[in-house]
Amino acid sequence: MATYEKEELLGFIEVGLRSHADGCDVRQPVGYVEGWFVREEMRGRGIGKELMRKAEDWSRTQNCREIASDALLDNVASQRAHAALGFEVVDRCVHYRKDLSSS
Numbered sequence: 001m002a003t004y005e006k007e008e009l010l011g012f013i014e015v016g017l018r019s020h021a022d023g024c025d026v027r028q029p030v031g032y033v034e035g036w037f038v039r040e041e042m043r044g045r046g047i048g049k050e051l052m053r054k055a056e057d058w059s060r061t062q063n064c065r066e067i068a069s070d071a072l073l074d075n076v077a078s079q080r081a082h083a084a085l086g087f088e089v090v091d092r093c094v095h096y097r098k099d100l101s102s103s
Helices: 047-061 076-084
Strands: 002-005 008-018 030-038
Antiparallel strands (some): 008 030
């Protein structure tokens, strides 16, 4: 889903179904926000809120009772936007990797 003004992309949201998500009921699928973006100069105008509303509506049509999302630990703006729209933090995780080709 995307929002345009005069054929110029202002923001988008990508939502899909997952069989489970952290903090959600494991007995049913959940709508999951895979990507959510509003151009920086357009933020604070309700565009992100409207995109999220559309994602929630779509998730309901898929018989989901919950919608989930994520944000990187250093993406404070995204964390604030999620909180403003009623999302709650259910987990924090640090991912690791190790290059095995050099050892």
